[in-house]
Amino acid sequence: MGGVTVLPATAAAVVAHAAGDLRIEDVPVSAPGPDEAVVDVAFGGICGSDLHYWLHGAAGESVLKAPLILGHEIVGTILQAAADGTGPAAGTAVAVHPATPGPGAERYPEDRPNLSPGCTYLGSAARFPHTDGAFSRYATLPARMLRPLPAGLKLKTAALVEPASVAWHAVSRAGDVAGKTALVIGSGPIGALAVAVLKRAGATRIVAVDMHARPLEIARAVGADEVLRGDNTEAIAAVAADVVIESSGSHHGLASAIKGAVRGGKVVMVGLLPSGPQPVLISLAITRELELLGSFRFNDEIDEVIGALADGSLFVDPVVTHTFTLDRGLEAFEVARNSAESGKVLLDFRPAPEQ
Structure with missing residues (x-):
């Protein structure tokens, strides 16, 4: 009873x-x-x-x-x-x-x-x-x-579920990513989860960036096609990504994100930089007509994430x-x-x- x-x-x-x-x-x-x-x-x-x-x-x-x-x-x-x-x-x-x-x-x-x-x-x-x-x-x-x-x-x-929802929200801020090249700056948990979400959403080329080997291994395991060290600035700039997810939370990472975006591309900023003024390559963002988009937490995406984890489409x-x-x-x-x-x-x- x-x-x-x-x-x-x-x-x-x-x-x-x-x-x-x-x-x-x-x-x-x-x-x-x-x-x-x-x-x-x-x-x-x-x-x-x-x-x-x-x-x-x-x-x-x-x-x-x-x-x-x-x-x-x-x-x-x-x-x-x-x-x-x-x-x-x-x-x-x-x-x-x-x-x-x-x-x-x-x-x-x-x-x-x-x-x-x-x-x-x-x-x-x-x-x-x-x-x-x-x-x-x-x-x-x-x-x-x-x-x-x-x-x-x-x-x-x-x-x-919760951090994956943060990543899902960030990717959704960029709109439809199917068939596009994506660059993820910072491959910690949120960055790696963004890679997984991008993979599920149909991005055809996903490049992950980090300063350390272990996070890059994880990024590859969840769907990154290529990985780059964060100090390989020329290679990052050459990616020319349609969509960039900046998840490092540093102004160095944001600079790499702006340089690595294609002209007319989108940069989603989910990594939370320290409060106060930050140096930003804003002139480059202007002349390339980049869209800089903030991403903060999430809303009802949590329900979609649960479904995607349950059916195995989000690994x-x-x-x-x-x-x-x-x-x-x-x-x-x-x-x-x-x-x-x-x-x-x-x-x-x-x-x-x-x-």
């Missing part, structure tokens, strides 16, 4: 306290509201923003003012469904859309809620009180965030290079910060099997 799930009072979580101060510690498990569900978290992917909160106590202009539970790349199983009947039933495997769009004083296109000025995101210190993330054994989340996963889609693969498995159990969480972050040797690093929140 069914009954109300008895939730534990606390659960182990990954908490950033300040720059250089990351802890695996027990935190209270929030009692769910009527429209909230409790997720038994299986895997969480470490994102660049998580690393920034740990290393610098800030991600861009979002500065830690209190301890913050990290994590927004989450998959798991519903432990307790929302009491109001919204969202998936208990036992359903789910991915998480971590955004909560919100209004604000500034205007934005209504069909692009990712741009809403009041938007919050799991594991973000952009506002205070901060928005805790879901790097926890159990996470209480709004039911509207939860996306059921099709049968047969492995949770470990589904752990890439991303090589992007995951390491998996660590939660008790080795600090080690996982150390590995994730070494972009020369790691792709996406996952935390495994599941309890160890009994011996």
Whole structure:
């Protein structure tokens, strides 16, 4: 017979306290509201923003003012469904859309809620009180965030749903890429996932760029036809790509993106450069009539990504290079910060099997 799930009072979580101060510690498990569900978290992917909160106590202009539970790349199983009947039933495997769009004083296109000025995101210190993330054994989340996963889609693969949605959104900003030459600057997890999305979308030539061999190996594994070192500026410029995805998040990468685009081409900027003024080859962008397009997070593309992962048309498995159990969480972050040797690093929140 069914009954109300008895939730534990606390659960182990990954908490950033300040720059250089990351802890695996027990935190209270929030009692769910009527429209909230409790997720038994299986895997969480470490994102660049998580690393920034740990290393610098800030991600861009979002500065830690209190301890913050990290994590927004989450998959798991519903432990307790929302009491109001919204969202998936208990036992359903789910991915998480971590955004909560919100209004604000500034205007934005209504069909692009990712741009809403009041938007919050799991594991973000952009506002205070901060928005805790879901790097926890159990996470209480709004039911509207939860996306059921099709049968047969492995949770470990589904752990890439959120970053793959970021890549999908970036590629979609360029329009139809079928039959075109694409250049991806920066082959970390987002860049590699962009390669995979471009491959699925029908780009006929995909060139991936990075400074390190390991990311380029991953890019090849998910669909890159050619790879180039980031300091091979002549070869990058010679690509003459119709579409460039800039995912390095550096002004050097943006310069390579502008040089590597064909006249009249499109450069999608998904790598987040540091705040403040940045040097840009803007005169070259003007005289070549390049379209420079920003790309920020994603909207409902998450549903398309889940479908593409489930039917096998989006191949991303090589992007995951390491998996660590939660008790080795600090080690996982150390590995994730070494972009020369790691792709996406996952935390495994599941309890160890009994011996």
